[in-house]
Amino acid sequence: MEDVVLEKVMEEVKKRLNQNTVDSSKAENAEIKREEKVMVSAVGLTEFVGTAVGDSVGLVIANVDSMLHEKMGIDKRFRSIGILGARTGAGPQIMAADEGVKATNTEIISVELARDTKGGAGHGSLIIFGAEDVSDARRAIEVSLKELNRTFGDVYSCDAGHLELQYTARASYAINKAFGAPVGKAFGLIVGAPAAIGVLMADTAVKTANVEIVSYASPSAGTAHSNEVIISVTGDSGAVRQAVIAAREVGMKVLKAMGQNPVSTTHPYI
Amino acid sequence: MEDVVLEKVMEEVKKRLNQNTVDSSKAENAEIKREEKVMVSAVGLTEFVGTAVGDSVGLVIANVDSMLHEKMGIDKRFRSIGILGARTGAGPQIMAADEGVKATNTEIISVELARDTKGGAGHGSLIIFGAEDVSDARRAIEVSLKELNRTFGDVYSCDAGHLELQYTARASYAINKAFGAPVGKAFGLIVGAPAAIGVLMADTAVKTANVEIVSYASPSAGTAHSNEVIISVTGDSGAVRQAVIAAREVGMKVLKAMGQNPVSTTHPYI
Amino acid sequence: MEDVVLEKVMEEVKKRLNQNTVDSSKAENAEIKREEKVMVSAVGLTEFVGTAVGDSVGLVIANVDSMLHEKMGIDKRFRSIGILGARTGAGPQIMAADEGVKATNTEIISVELARDTKGGAGHGSLIIFGAEDVSDARRAIEVSLKELNRTFGDVYSCDAGHLELQYTARASYAINKAFGAPVGKAFGLIVGAPAAIGVLMADTAVKTANVEIVSYASPSAGTAHSNEVIISVTGDSGAVRQAVIAAREVGMKVLKAMGQNPVSTTHPYI
Numbered sequence: 135m136e137d138v139v140l141e142k143v144m145e146e147v148k149k150r151l152n153q154n155t156v157d158s159s160k161a162e163n164a165e166i167k168r169e170e171k172v173m174v175s176a177v178g179l180t181e182f183v184g185t186a187v188g189d190s191v192g193l194v195i196a197n198v199d200s201m202l203h204e205k206m207g208i209d210k211r212f213r214s215i216g217i218l219g220a221r222t223g224a225g226p227q228i229m230a231a232d233e234g235v236k237a238t239n240t241e242i243i244s245v246e247l248a249r250d251t252k253g254g255a256g257h258g259s260l261i262i263f264g265a266e267d268v269s270d271a272r273r274a275i276e277v278s279l280k281e282l283n284r285t286f287g288d289v290y291s292c293d294a295g296h297l298e299l300q301y302t303a304r305a306s307y308a309i310n311k312a313f314g315a316p317v318g319k320a321f322g323l324i325v326g327a328p329a330a331i332g333v334l335m336a337d338t339a340v341k342t343a344n345v346e347i348v349s350y351a352s353p354s355a356g357t358a359h360s361n362e363v364i365i366s367v368t369g370d371s372g373a374v375r376q377a378v379i380a381a382r383e384v385g386m387k388v389l390k391a392m393g394q395n396p397v398s399t400t401h402p403y404i
Numbered sequence: 405m406e407d408v409v410l411e412k413v414m415e416e417v418k419k420r421l422n423q424n425t426v427d428s429s430k431a432e433n434a435e436i437k438r439e440e441k442v443m444v445s446a447v448g449l450t451e452f453v454g455t456a457v458g459d460s461v462g463l464v465i466a467n468v469d470s471m472l473h474e475k476m477g478i479d480k481r482f483r484s485i486g487i488l489g490a491r492t493g494a495g496p497q498i499m500a501a502d503e504g505v506k507a508t509n510t511e512i513i514s515v516e517l518a519r520d521t522k523g524g525a526g527h528g529s530l531i532i533f534g535a536e537d538v539s540d541a542r543r544a545i546e547v548s549l550k551e552l553n554r555t556f557g558d559v560y561s562c563d564a565g566h567l568e569l570q571y572t573a574r575a576s577y578a579i580n581k582a583f584g585a586p587v588g589k590a591f592g593l594i595v596g597a598p599a600a601i602g603v604l605m606a607d608t609a610v611k612t613a614n615v616e617i618v619s620y621a622s623p624s625a626g627t628a629h630s631n632e633v634i635i636s637v638t639g640d641s642g643a644v645r646q647a648v649i650a651a652r653e654v655g656m657k658v659l660k661a662m663g664q665n666p667v668s669t670t671h672p673y674i
Numbered sequence: 675m676e677d678v679v680l681e682k683v684m685e686e687v688k689k690r691l692n693q694n695t696v697d698s699s700k701a702e703n704a705e706i707k708r709e710e711k712v713m714v715s716a717v718g719l720t721e722f723v724g725t726a727v728g729d730s731v732g733l734v735i736a737n738v739d740s741m742l743h744e745k746m747g748i749d750k751r752f753r754s755i756g757i758l759g760a761r762t763g764a765g766p767q768i769m770a771a772d773e774g775v776k777a778t779n780t781e782i783i784s785v786e787l788a789r790d791t792k793g794g795a796g797h798g799s800l801i802i803f804g805a806e807d808v809s810d811a812r813r814a815i816e817v818s819l820k821e822l823n824r825t826f827g828d829v830y831s832c833d834a835g836h837l838e839l840q841y842t843a844r845a846s847y848a849i850n851k852a853f854g855a856p857v858g859k860a861f862g863l864i865v866g867a868p869a870a871i872g873v874l875m876a877d878t879a880v881k882t883a884n885v886e887i888v889s890y891a892s893p894s895a896g897t898a899h900s901n902e903v904i905i906s907v908t909g910d911s912g913a914v915r916q917a918v919i920a921a922r923e924v925g926m927k928v929l930k931a932m933g934q935n936p937v938s939t940t941h942p943y944i
Contacts, residue, residue, distance in 0.1 A: 219600025248623035248631035253523030253793030330759025353788035361788035489870025518893035518901035523793030
């Protein structure tokens with residue numbers, strides 16, 4: 135008899151508890167759903183290409199309206215554009231777009247940083263690809279969305295801040311557009327938030343290996359007032375990799391000393 | 405007997421569960437309380453006019469201190485100012501202020517955008533009205549606060565972003581100040597976040613009807629680095645309305661394709 | 675028998691409820707852990723000095739890499755730097771750094787504001803101290819971290835916004851660097867968020883006592899697009915204090931009229 139009571143009560147309790155947790159699990163489900171939908175066209179919207187981690191979304195416009203074309207300052211060669219935007223992340227999207235531009239007959243028109251990350255310390259982003267044909271724009275967005283899973287691998291987040299590391303043996307035009315890095319050479323990106331951590335990571339990186347600083351950005355210059363210090367480096371591919379890894383290590387140590395446990399957004403690749 | 409046990413347990417469980425949900429209901433209660441307090445002066449503070457949705461607050465100063473007057477760059481004609489500020493929203497407040505300025509003997513001194521929305525992708529705002537008499541300033545703020553319930557109607561929010569649509573058949577001086585739109589003509593505002601969505605909404609809007617783009621803003625130009633693309637349009641009132649509605653439709657489709665369910669903050673009016 | 679049932683059920687319920695609340699208590703524990711760790715060197719990282727409230731972190735670099743040195747625009751006199759950064763707060767860190775610079779043989783190289791506060795309406799910060807010797811830089815950071823507990827005392831937060839008040843009888847070089855205030859004179863800082871509240875606080879402050887406005891900042895000028903109006907004042911120490919207290923009072927009244935209950939981050943000191 136007690137068991138019956140117990141069961142009845144637990145059922146009721148479960149019902150109530152489920153209502154309570156529905157909000158957080160909704161968020162998780164949304165994330166899963168989003169990921170499943172990558173590369174799947176939304177019904178009735180030919181412009182939709184897909185979504186990816188970081189509330190990233192990829193869109194194309196086959197024939198941009200001429201008035202908007204002019205307002206956006208797009209070169210007249212490009213009838214079609216690819217659009218890659220995200221709430222969370224600029225570095226991962228730039229690195230992904232770099233692969234997109236390598237793989238297709240497109241150019242990077244613009245890379246804009248928003249102050250976002252949904253209450254975090256960093257950036258969201260808006261990257262526009264130009265193409266003469268929409269199929270090229272679509273392909274560039276498809277490649278970029280696919281790459282995001284990898285390029286979020288060395289984004290480590292925790293309550294107090296985040297680290298971001300990126301590395302490529304051969305930078306292309308998206309990286310060049312965003313950071314002014316030389317095309318065809320190895321490239322590394324080092325980000326620490328809060329910005330104080332980024333300063334130490336930058337110092338560690340350049341002391342570790344023979345690399346050259348391409349760009350230095352901080353809350354009041356070169357960022358959209360994000361709470362980050364961001365350096366990008368170039369040089370011999372081995373040296374760049376070594377610098378990036380050393381910066382990651384010291385950044386981790388500081389966040390851990392702050393009582394934090396930074397975790398990769400996906401799976402580390404460097 | 406089981407029923408007695410059941411009852412006892414459920415009572416205890418309810419008590420515990422209520423404690424758990426008190427935080428979220430507190431937030432809701434605060435919202436309700438705030439809304440009830442609109443147009444009700446706070447005890448002992450003649451400068452307080454009221455509050456509204458979006459953590460909006462309306463204040464007046466009858467006789468601005470001369471030193472502050474100068475630092476704020478206010479025209480000497482205006483002894484009195486009305487102050488409309490908010491954590492969430494710039495478009496809704498500008499549209500509301502437009503009604504405030506139409507209805508009273510005031511002028512818009514300044515419209516400033518903050519990067520806010522409490523972790524969202526958009527703006528907060530600070531709008532200053534100038535008046536020769538404080539009763540005019542107060543009236544302008546009262547009208548504006550009242551309008552906010554309507555002007556938040558086509559603000560659709562979800563976890564991944566938001567859409568905002570605004571429309572008026574006749575723009576006045578707040579809209580003119582904020583966007584440079586012609587006074588007396590129909591005006592539409594189209595906002596998508598993350599910014600990628602705003603690009604597609606903008607393209608759809610101008611392709612749908614014969615409207616003219618008044619302004620184009622993006623994360624790195626014309627916004628406070630919000631994660632939005634914002635266009636404003638003018639033209640024949642029917643065309644403007646049609647453009648706005650088409651933009652809303654495509655924006656909704658993208659957010660839904662991202663696995664989101666954007667909902668109106670109050671009640672749609674367009 | 676009922677009691678046994680009751681007990682069994684309650685045990686199960688407690689277990690489930692505890693799982694639910696574990697997330698929020700984790701956050702609190704992290705805060706406590708962070709505070710315990712202040713002034714304790716992290717294992718194996720000589721650059722780490724400590725942490726403090728607001729996700730503040732203090733670091734030193736004994737010998738900044740020459741290439742980074744140049745990119746950061748640091749004067750050649752300073753081999754060593756102290757780094758004070760935070761997710762939440764700029765005023766508290768500037769006031770704390772002012773004590774750090776008073777107490778040591780260091781100089782303030784730069785004060786940068788990020789748009790942060792983890793979804794709040796204000797700033798995070800990055801402050802760099804220069805020193806010829808790393809022991810001086812370390813001491814400056816130690817003093818600053820210790821002061822933060824006090825300087826967060828008149829930071830009052832609530833869901834809708836925050837107030838910040840600061841006062842010192844004698845401003846030093848950090849305050850001078852950040853606000854242009856005269857060194858050696860009394861200094862007051864008055865911040866209200868959303869920005870509308872800051873306008874009223876500013877007006878009240880300067881009407882209350884015979885003080886001079888040193889700086890006025892708002893979302894579109896002088897801030898990193900935070901949703902704040904910030905004024906700093908100087909003058910006779912009694913007058914400055916009186917102005918700050920009057921501003922606090924009116925700010926509190928507005929937030930309370932908005933249905934809020936702003937609470938001090940630590941313990942009020944003014």
